[in-house]
Amino acid sequence: MGSSANTETAIVSASPASNHNNPGTNGGDAHTNHTPAAILDLVVSEPESSKKRRTGVLPLEVGTRVMCQWRDGKYHPVKVIERRKNYNGGHNDYEYYVHYTEFNRRLDEWIKLEQLDLDSVECALDEKVEDKVTSLKMTRHQKRKIDETHVEGHEELDAASLREHEEFTKVKNIATIELGKYEIETWYFSPFPPEYNDCVKLFFCEFCLSFMKRKEQLQRHMRKCDLKHPPGDEIYRSSTLSMFEVDGKKNKVYAQNLCYLAKLFLDHKTLYYDVDLFLFYILCECDDRGCHMVGYFSKEKHSEEAYNLACILTLPPYQRKGYGKFLIAFSYELSKKEGKVGTPERPLSDLGLVSYRGYWTRILLDILKKHKGNISIKELSDMTAIKAEDILSTLQSLELIQYRKGQHVICADPKVLDRHLKAAGRGGLDVDVSKMIWTPYKEQS
Amino acid sequence: MSRLSFRPRPLDIHKKLPILKSFKDFEDDDTPTSTTRNSQLLRIASVEVDNENSNSIILTIVTYYQVAPVPTKKPASEIPTPQFVIVDTYERDYSPTFGQPASYLRARGARSELGEFVEYDLDNEDEDWLYEFYKNNEELSPEKLESIIFKLEVLDHKTRERAGVITPTLGSPVPVLLQFDAAVDVYFTFTVFHSLLDWPFILILETVQNISKIIAVSVLQALQSLSINYGTFQAIFNYWKDKRKRWQKPVLRRLQPPPPVNDTNPYNVFRPREKVHRLHTRRMQRRENNVQSFEKLRQTSVKFMKSRNLPLQCLLLIHGMQYYQVRRNLGQAQTILEALIKREEKKRDVMDSEHETELLEESLALPGFPPTTTSYKFGSSDDELMDSDDYTSTRVRTRPAVIPNSRFTNLNLNASQAGGIKQEVRRRQSHHGWLHRLDPNEPVMLFTKPLVPDKLAAAGIVPPAPDSSLGQTPSRFQGRIGRGGRIIFDRWNPLMQSHINCGDSYYIAPKQRSNNFS
Numbered sequence: 001m002g003s004s005a006n007t008e009t010a011i012v013s014a015s016p017a018s019n020h021n022n023p024g025t026n027g028g029d030a031h032t033n034h035t036p037a038a039i040l041d042l043v044v045s046e047p048e049s050s051k052k053r054r055t056g057v058l059p060l061e062v063g064t065r066v067m068c069q070w071r072d073g074k075y076h077p078v079k080v081i082e083r084r085k086n087y088n089g090g091h092n093d094y095e096y097y098v099h100y101t102e103f104n105r106r107l108d109e110w111i112k113l114e115q116l117d118l119d120s121v122e123c124a125l126d127e128k129v130e131d132k133v134t135s136l137k138m139t140r141h142q143k144r145k146i147d148e149t150h151v152e153g154h155e156e157l158d159a160a161s162l163r164e165h166e167e168f169t170k171v172k173n174i175a176t177i178e179l180g181k182y183e184i185e186t187w188y189f190s191p192f193p194p195e196y197n198d199c200v201k202l203f204f205c206e207f208c209l210s211f212m213k214r215k216e217q218l219q220r221h222m223r224k225c226d227l228k229h230p231p232g233d234e235i236y237r238s239s240t241l242s243m244f245e246v247d248g249k250k251n252k253v254y255a256q257n258l259c260y261l262a263k264l265f266l267d268h269k270t271l272y273y274d275v276d277l278f279l280f281y282i283l284c285e286c287d288d289r290g291c292h293m294v295g296y297f298s299k300e301k302h303s304e305e306a307y308n309l310a311c312i313l314t315l316p317p318y319q320r321k322g323y324g325k326f327l328i329a330f331s332y333e334l335s336k337k338e339g340k341v342g343t344p345e346r347p348l349s350d351l352g353l354v355s356y357r358g359y360w361t362r363i364l365l366d367i368l369k370k371h372k373g374n375i376s377i378k379e380l381s382d383m384t385a386i387k388a389e390d391i392l393s394t395l396q397s398l399e400l401i402q403y404r405k406g407q408h409v410i411c412a413d414p415k416v417l418d419r420h421l422k423a424a425g426r427g428g429l430d431v432d433v434s435k436m437i438w439t440p441y442k443e444q445s
Numbered sequence: 446m447s448r449l450s451f452r453p454r455p456l457d458i459h460k461k462l463p464i465l466k467s468f469k470d471f472e473d474d475d476t477p478t479s480t481t482r483n484s485q486l487l488r489i490a491s492v493e494v495d496n497e498n499s500n501s502i503i504l505t506i507v508t509y510y511q512v513a514p515v516p517t518k519k520p521a522s523e524i525p526t527p528q529f530v531i532v533d534t535y536e537r538d539y540s541p542t543f544g545q546p547a548s549y550l551r552a553r554g555a556r557s558e559l560g561e562f563v564e565y566d567l568d569n570e571d572e573d574w575l576y577e578f579y580k581n582n583e584e585l586s587p588e589k590l591e592s593i594i595f596k597l598e599v600l601d602h603k604t605r606e607r608a609g610v611i612t613p614t615l616g617s618p619v620p621v622l623l624q625f626d627a628a629v630d631v632y633f634t635f636t637v638f639h640s641l642l643d644w645p646f647i648l649i650l651e652t653v654q655n656i657s658k659i660i661a662v663s664v665l666q667a668l669q670s671l672s673i674n675y676g677t678f679q680a681i682f683n684y685w686k687d688k689r690k691r692w693q694k695p696v697l698r699r700l701q702p703p704p705p706v707n708d709t710n711p712y713n714v715f716r717p718r719e720k721v722h723r724l725h726t727r728r729m730q731r732r733e734n735n736v737q738s739f740e741k742l743r744q745t746s747v748k749f750m751k752s753r754n755l756p757l758q759c760l761l762l763i764h765g766m767q768y769y770q771v772r773r774n775l776g777q778a779q780t781i782l783e784a785l786i787k788r789e790e791k792k793r794d795v796m797d798s799e800h801e802t803e804l805l806e807e808s809l810a811l812p813g814f815p816p817t818t819t820s821y822k823f824g825s826s827d828d829e830l831m832d833s834d835d836y837t838s839t840r841v842r843t844r845p846a847v848i849p850n851s852r853f854t855n856l857n858l859n860a861s862q863a864g865g866i867k868q869e870v871r872r873r874q875s876h877h878g879w880l881h882r883l884d885p886n887e888p889v890m891l892f893t894k895p896l897v898p899d900k901l902a903a904a905g906i907v908p909p910a911p912d913s914s915l916g917q918t919p920s921r922f923q924g925r926i927g928r929g930g931r932i933i934f935d936r937w938n939p940l941m942q943s944h945i946n947c948g949d950s951y952y953i954a955p956k957q958r959s960n961n962f963s
Contacts, residue, residue, distance in 0.1 A: 181535045185528040191712050193698070195568065206539065208556075213569055215534075220587060221566050222538050231556075234549035244550070251555050253564075253699050256715055271714035274703060288541040317529045374461035381458070388458045401456065408456050412464045437549055 058113075059083065059094045060121065067120035068098055068111055075117055077101045081108065082171045097171050104350070105267060106187030108172055110200075173197065174264060178218070180206030180292055182317045190263035191271055207290055209257035228290035230254070230282040235438040236330070241429070242291055243330065244282045245438070248275035248298075255280055258296065262313045268347055269311050277301055278310060279441060281334075283327060285318075294318035297327050299334070300345075301441050306387060308335045308342025312352060322428025324351075328359045329431045335385035338440045343387040360386060360394040361424035368400070368412040375410070557699055563588075565595035565697055574684055585677055593678070597685050598697040600628060614705040614717070618693035621686055628682055629675075893925040896932065906932070 060066065060080050068078040078098035086093045096116070099108045172189050178201070192211075196202065202211045203218035207227035212218050231254050232246030248255040255275035263269050278298045284291035295314035300307055309331040314324045328344075335342035344356060363384050368375075381388045395401045398420050400411050532538075556562045567575070567587055575590055601623035605611055608622055688696060695701050704713035901907075924934040 178532055180539065181532055182529045183532050191714050194712070195692075210566060212566055214572070217566055217568070217572070219534075219538055220591075224563060224588070226562060228543040229550055232552045234551070237549060242550075246552075250552070253557070254555075256698075259715075272711070272716060273718045274715040277718055286543075286545055288543055289539045290543040368464060371464060374463050376461045377456070377458035379461075392456065392458070401462075406454075407463075408454075408460075409463045409465050413467055 058092045058118075060096060060116075065101075065122050066098075067117040068100070069115045069117070070100065075120075076103075078111075084110075106265075108170075110172075110175065173200075174202050175200040177202045177204055177211075177261070177264065178215075179204040179261070179315070182315075184316050186264040188264060188267050190260055192260055204257075204261060206292060209254060209261060211257065211260065229284060229286070230280075230291065230293065232280070232282070235281075236431075236436050238432050238435050240286050241326075242284045242286050244284065244291070246280040246282060247441075248278040248280060252276060258282075262296070262311060265313055265316065266311060267349060281327070281330065283323060283330075294321075295323050295327055297331055299331065301443070305345075306340065306342055307345045308332065308340070308385075309344045312344070312355075322426070324355050325359060325428030326431060328355060329427070332359075332363075332385045333431050333433055333436060334438065334440075337436070337438060341381050341385050341387045343390055356390075357394065357397075358424040359427075360390055361398065361420055362427050364391060364394060365412075365417045365421050365424075368410060369414060369417050371412075563592045563595045564699065565591050565598065567591050567594075570688065578680070583677060583680075585681075590681065593681050594685055595697065597623065597628060597682065598695055598700060601689075602695065602697075602700045612702050614708075615694060615702040615713075616705055619695060619702065621689045625679070625682055629678065893927050893933075896924050896926060901932075 060083065062080050062082060064080045066078060066080065067075040070076045078100050080096050081099050082097040083094045084097075086095055093113075095110050095112065097108065097110050099105060170189070172186060173192065173196075174186050174190060176183055176185050178184075192202075196211075196213065199213045202213065203215055204211045205218065205221055205225055205227075207229065208225055208231070210221060210225075212221060229242070230244040230246050231251045232244045234242050235245045236243035246254060246258075252275060255278065258280060259269070259271050259275060263271055278300055280296055280298050282296040283294050285294050286292070293315065295312070295318060297312040298310045300310055309328070312324065312327055312331075314321075314327070331344075332342065344352070348356060363386065364380060367380065367383060377388050377391050380386070380391050384391075392401070395410065400416075400420075402409050402411055556564055567590060571590065571594070572587070575585065575587060578585060601621055602611075604622045604627065605619075610622065612619065685696075703715050703717050704710070706716050706718075708716065924932060927933045
């Protein structure tokens with residue numbers, strides 16, 4: 001689905017002038033594309049800044065919008081989310097935590113002053129004055145949707161909880177982690193214990209997921225750590241790929257460590273409740289050093305809402321290799337073995353939704369292609385363990401369910417199906433059900 | 446057109462929907478909505494067979510996502526490229542020593558249960574302290590410091606637990622209760638126990654009686670074996686206590702209480718979730734092996750220990766033995782423990798809660814119980830050091846086959862039946878043909894009691910007269926007292942000559958068969 005996102009990206013990243021946003025209108029207005037001419041217009045209309053003003057703006061206030069050089073070498077509009085004093089700098093020497101308004105929050109980061117183009121600074125005061133000017137100027141262009149990227153990815157949450165969520169998670173605390181072979185940049189805030197407040201890099205033991213602040217601590221830990229795989233039962237093995245089931249109650253510390261780690265890559269994961277009501281399914285690539293986690297999903301032991309998956313994550317180094325699809329497929333295979341239908345817990349993240357839509361499309365359309373005769377949604381649900389609502393929404397969004405002559409029909413023209421299947425992408429690694437050794441969880445107390 | 450004026454009926458998910466394989470089925474039907482995305486798709490598809498311009502199709506799909514009737518989300522605007530680099534020390538830090546077994550790996554007990562693993566890792570301030578400590582030309586390896594802090598944490602937790610001041614949630618600071626003297630005492634005893642691990646078992650058992658004598662000697666030995674002197678230990682203790690004072694909570698994460706349920710601070714995580722209310726049946730009240738009943742049991746045993754003024758060391762040794770159980774030879778350790786329990790059983794009159802012990806032995810004796818229910822039997826959260834999965838899954842059924850020490854063979858024989866004896870006796874008392882359960886394959890029914898012939902007779906229930914025409918022996922009837930005092934007899938299938946609900950009821954014993962068909 002990556003390439004199909006073109007139109008969206010075009011809208012979001014249309015212009016550096018997007019920092020003319022009116023902060024008051026959060027996502028209410030409709031938005032249109034800026035023509036290149038309009039962008040040029042706005043750029044030119046940027047007020048000239050003098051050197052006097054440049055020094056005057058420092059230190060930047062939280063909320064300031066400014067251009068910042070990103071890792072691609074280009075300047076992008078950012079909003080200052082937070083600032084902190086450098087340890088041995090002067091009183092105006094700050095580091096800034098910025099949000100690239102074009103991108104998802106996962107790319108927020110601490111930046112050095114040098115990366116900022118102070119000419120482009122607009123402080124809050126300027127913004128108000130300029131707002132009147134630009135809003136007049138912008139009548140032709142219409143107002144654009146504000147903070148597009150802020151809202152993107154969590155349409156399923158209400159505004160209040162979203163604001164609260166962003167307030168507490170606005171600054172990423174850990175910037176990078178070391179996990180086994182990889183040093184990985186993190187995406188989001190994770191509520192590590194307060195003792196870890198002062199550090200930006202954490203060293204995780206690849207197997208028991210203990211985390212430490214210094215490399216030597218990890219190395220000392222590795223000398224004593226006796227784990228080579230997740231501390232649960234292996235329930236699937238296919239060549240070098242293994243799946244482990246870890247009970248959050250039996251391995252509390254491991255499960256909590258996993259949650260801390262996962263939160264670094266999941267925006268709307270909550271660590272609010274304890275892990276003992278969950279099972280964790282950890283997918284590993286195995287070699288002679290042990291079983292290396294590539295991703296996992298968690299699942300409630302007893303879900304009243306028929307959730308068969310709570311959180312799902314493929315670690316960044318292993319992304320785009322089909323592991324996420326494997327995890328989703330696996331969660332449905334478990335549901336099939338339980339004889340239940342299942343659905344992922346909501347809200348889904350942006351990446352999660354794309355993956356799930358792809359999975360549902362592939363599974364359902366494959367059946368429709370082969371199936372002869374009539375079929376009900378319920379039957380599809382029973383065959384696939386996909387919840388009827390998810391089947392409906394998938395087929396409807398593909399417009400495969402039509403209302404004809406007083407009744408609903410499913411249209412399954414092979415060519416149309418193939419087009420959709422192609423758009424849904426390939427299925428990734430297959431789950432070989434014959435290699436699953438698993439019985440549904442039973443309460444043992 | 447008129448078609449637009451009505452809304453389609455809601456879709457019934459149980460209704461069979463026709464599958465139309467061709468779009469022509471739609472096109473013939475001149476419906477207003479026939480210019481659907483799919484028909485467009487189809488048209489596009491047919492127009493550019495050479496798929497020169499596949500981009501336009503993707504674009505079409507995108508637009509359709511936006512106008513789709515169901516609120517679908519737009520495709521993610523940017524899917525980031527994961528940023529990572531390879532750690533250059535990886536191959537040194539992680540050794541290539543893993544051999545994947547042919548069978549699927551099974552879980553061992555959690556670390557906290559195995560007890561052998563030093564769960565604590567030094568943090569920055571520990572390392573800084575150690576660095577200062579080195580300046581005084583003291584010798585102390587980081588591993589040793591780690592191990593001692595870990596044990597202090599565990600001991601303090603136990604002390605607090607014993608004092609009954611374990612807070613379920615982190616509402617207020619968690620103080621240190623462990624006193625230095627106790628720490629020295631207990632810590633070294635603990636260490637001694639480790640060194641005892643290689644002793645013959647008989648010595649350990651005798652140690653229970655002579656513990657105080659041995660302590661004196663062994664503390665010295667322990668100090669030597671640890672190559673850590675009293676002063677160092679004291680310094681570590683003070684440092685640890687100071688750290689705890691600053692942290693206001695246990696240093697070991699496993700021992701930190703979770704935040705209260707009503708705490709809304711999002712930085713605090715892993716709250717306990719309110720337990721789903723479960724139905725309370727009589728059966729559950731009677732003897733469910735849950736945390737509550739276990740806790741009750743544990744308190745009883747502590748009370749018991751206190752009432753007999755057993756020295757702390759003895760208590761510790763018992764804990765240690767449970768620990769031992771996990772660590773070395775399950776079977777042998779079990780023997781010791783069971784012997785101990787048997788001894789205690791004899792003195793049970795001292796105990797004020799007889800019921801609890803009964804629960805304990807019965808659960809020992811019932812092979813039908815799921816293994817994990819026994820995991821709480823002797824263990825307590827106050828000895829995290831013991832109950833492991835290995836232990837629980839093996840202990841019920843497996844009896845040690847070979848016991849090297851002859852003195853223990855006897856003990857073992859007795860002990861292994863410790864729980865079973867009682868039932869055996871009951872059965873013997875009821876050794877009355879039709880009441881006696883002879884079939885070893887008969888499933889063990891939970892929550893039932895054997896029939897007591899006297900009581901039955903008193904109630905006017907007598908064994909039926911043997912039916913001589915069939916030549917049956919009278920011992921076929923199987924019965925038991927069920928819950929609520931009901932008397933239950935297994936049904937008898939006259940055709941098959943077997944009990945109907947006794948496992949495979951179609952099985953005909955050879956003897957019976959000959960009776961029947963010869």
